[in-house]
Amino acid sequence: MKRKKVVIGFLGTKLDSGATDKRWERWRPTVALFGHESFAPDALELLTFNGDFPPIVEQVKADVLSLRPETEIRTHALDVSDAWSFEQVYGALHEFAKGYTFRDDTDYYVHLATGTHVSQICLFLLTEARYLPAKLLQTASLSRTVGPEAWRGRIEVIDLDMATYDLLAARFEKERLDSQGLLKGGIVTRNEAFNTLIARLERVALKSTAPLLLTGPTGAGKSALAKRVYELRERRHLVEGAFVEVNCATLRGDNAMSALFGHKKGAFTGAVADRAGLLREADGGAILLDEIGELGLEEQAMLLRALEDKRFTPMGSDKPVSSDFQLIAGTNRNLDVEVAAGRFRADLLARINVWQFRLPGLAERPEDIEPNLDFELARVTREQRTLISMSRDARERFLAFARRAPWPGNFRDLAAAVTRMATLAAGGRISVDDVEFECEQLEASWGAGRAATAANPRVEAFLADKPLDRFERVQLAEVLTVIAATDSMAEAGRVLFAHTRAAKAKPNDSDRVRKFLASHNLDYTETKALLAA
Structure with missing residues (x-):
C-alpha cells in the first residue's frame, strides 16, 4: 500500500503571494511543493499566525488544487502576536505538535523555506527533537530560470536519520575531541580519571561562565590548564578581552589592593600615577587568580563584591568602576580547612566553588608518564634547536623509575629532569648513564626535601x-x-x-x-x- 505524504509548513506571506497571472513567472515555495512529480504530496498542513492574510491563503489553496485537485489542505492559525519571539513561536509550534495526530502509515515533511527565521529555527529544533516525527524539506528558486517554469524551483529532502546527519554528528565529535586535545596541551593522555575530568571541563567551559576552581598539588598544571580554558573560549568567541594571570602569593598589603583593583594617584606612598588594576585589564576576558588561598581577608571581601556586582572601587577613589570578567581560581590548599581556620571567607568560597576540578599529581597518573616524556622531549628540542632523543635502554630505565617515583613537584619536576638530561646528553642523545645520574639527583633532592619537611x-x-x-x-x-x-x-x-x-x-x-x-x-x-x- 502506498504511503501518504503530508507537508507541514508556514504560509510565505510575501513569497507565496500573487493574484495576477504573473505569479506563475516567479518562485512560490508553497505552491512549488506540488510542481514535482517525483515528490507529489497528498496533504498540506498550512500554518499561519493568528489567521492573518486570508486572501493569500485562499489564493495559495486555489493554485495548489489547480495542480493537484485531490490534495487535502488544512490551515492552522497559531496564537502568536510576535512572529520574532522565540518563546511565543516555539511554544505555539510545540502545542501544535502535541495536539496533532501522526499516523504510522504516513510520511511527514517539515517545509523550511517559508516563515520567519525564528519559525524556521523552531521547526528545525522540534523536528530534530522528534516532537515532529518528520523529514526536513527544503525548496529554493532556480536563479537562472525565468518565465513559465520559474515557479517550480527545486526541492530537496533532508533526513535527520540519514548519513548526512551522521556526518554532521562526526564533525561535532571531532570538534569536541579537538577541544579536549587543546585542554590537554596536545598530549594524548591515557589516565581514565584525568580524561574524564577533561571531558567534563570542556563541557563546562563552553556552556558556563561561572567561576572555575582548579585545585591540586603544586606543579600539577593548574596555570597551564587555565590558559587553555581561556584559549578554548576565545576560539568559540565566548571571550573578547585579554587573559590576565596573577599569583596571589606575591601580593601583600597595599600592593595586593592596587594590583587587583587599581588605585588613584596619591592613594598611598609611591602611588605616583593612576593604575587600572588587573580586574579591569581582564574586562571582557578572563583572569586567573592562582593561589587564591593566599589573598588577605580584605582583598577577599572586595573580590566577592567584584564577582557579584561586576563593580568595585579602586584605592583612593570614591567612584566604583566596572569589569565583566570571567574568573578562574587555582589553589593547592584545602579551602574548607582555611575557612574553618578563619583564613578564608566562607561566602567567597561558595561563590567561586560553582565548578571545582581537582588536578591529580603526576604520581597519580603513571599511565601518562610516557606521553608527557615525549611532550617534554619535543619541548627541549624546540628550545635547544637540536633534536633530543633517548636510546631505547635509556627510555626504558627512565620510565621504570618515573612510574614508581613520588614526583613531589609533579610536572615541574619532570620538565626540569628532561631539561637537565637533554643538556648533558652528548650529541643530543640521552644515554642510560645520563638517566642514572638524573635519577640519583632526583632521589637525593626528594630525600632532602622530605628531611626538611619532617x-x-x-x-x-x-x-x-x-x-x-x-x-x-x-x-x-x-x-x-x-x-x-x-x-x-x-x-x-x-x-x-x-x-x-x-x-x-x-x-x-x-x-x-x-x-x-x-x-x-x-x-x-x-x-x-x-x-x-
Whole structure:
C-alpha cells in the first residue's frame, strides 16, 4: 500500500503571494511543493499566525488544487502576536505538535523555506527533537530560470536519520575531541580519571561562565590548564578581552589592593600615577587568580563584591568602576580547612566553588608518564634547536623509575629532569648513564626535601607529648607531614603509598590512611585541623 505524504509548513506571506497571472513567472515555495512529480504530496498542513492574510491563503489553496485537485489542505492559525519571539513561536509550534495526530502509515515533511527565521529555527529544533516525527524539506528558486517554469524551483529532502546527519554528528565529535586535545596541551593522555575530568571541563567551559576552581598539588598544571580554558573560549568567541594571570602569593598589603583593583594617584606612598588594576585589564576576558588561598581577608571581601556586582572601587577613589570578567581560581590548599581556620571567607568560597576540578599529581597518573616524556622531549628540542632523543635502554630505565617515583613537584619536576638530561646528553642523545645520574639527583633532592619537611613545627608540636618508640615516631611524623601538605585523605594516601598502590587493581588510599591513624587513636579530620591551626 502506498504511503501518504503530508507537508507541514508556514504560509510565505510575501513569497507565496500573487493574484495576477504573473505569479506563475516567479518562485512560490508553497505552491512549488506540488510542481514535482517525483515528490507529489497528498496533504498540506498550512500554518499561519493568528489567521492573518486570508486572501493569500485562499489564493495559495486555489493554485495548489489547480495542480493537484485531490490534495487535502488544512490551515492552522497559531496564537502568536510576535512572529520574532522565540518563546511565543516555539511554544505555539510545540502545542501544535502535541495536539496533532501522526499516523504510522504516513510520511511527514517539515517545509523550511517559508516563515520567519525564528519559525524556521523552531521547526528545525522540534523536528530534530522528534516532537515532529518528520523529514526536513527544503525548496529554493532556480536563479537562472525565468518565465513559465520559474515557479517550480527545486526541492530537496533532508533526513535527520540519514548519513548526512551522521556526518554532521562526526564533525561535532571531532570538534569536541579537538577541544579536549587543546585542554590537554596536545598530549594524548591515557589516565581514565584525568580524561574524564577533561571531558567534563570542556563541557563546562563552553556552556558556563561561572567561576572555575582548579585545585591540586603544586606543579600539577593548574596555570597551564587555565590558559587553555581561556584559549578554548576565545576560539568559540565566548571571550573578547585579554587573559590576565596573577599569583596571589606575591601580593601583600597595599600592593595586593592596587594590583587587583587599581588605585588613584596619591592613594598611598609611591602611588605616583593612576593604575587600572588587573580586574579591569581582564574586562571582557578572563583572569586567573592562582593561589587564591593566599589573598588577605580584605582583598577577599572586595573580590566577592567584584564577582557579584561586576563593580568595585579602586584605592583612593570614591567612584566604583566596572569589569565583566570571567574568573578562574587555582589553589593547592584545602579551602574548607582555611575557612574553618578563619583564613578564608566562607561566602567567597561558595561563590567561586560553582565548578571545582581537582588536578591529580603526576604520581597519580603513571599511565601518562610516557606521553608527557615525549611532550617534554619535543619541548627541549624546540628550545635547544637540536633534536633530543633517548636510546631505547635509556627510555626504558627512565620510565621504570618515573612510574614508581613520588614526583613531589609533579610536572615541574619532570620538565626540569628532561631539561637537565637533554643538556648533558652528548650529541643530543640521552644515554642510560645520563638517566642514572638524573635519577640519583632526583632521589637525593626528594630525600632532602622530605628531611626538611619532617621538621614541620606543627608536626613536632603534635608529637611532643606522645609516648612512641623511635620507629613509630619517625613513621607517624612522615604521615602527619604528608597530611599537613595535602588537601584530602585520598591525596595523602596517593603520596604515601605511591609505589605499592600501582600493584593494586582498586587501591583504597583513604582507607589505608584512616586505618593507620586509627592504630594511633587519631581521626583524620581532627588531626588535619590541628595541623592547620
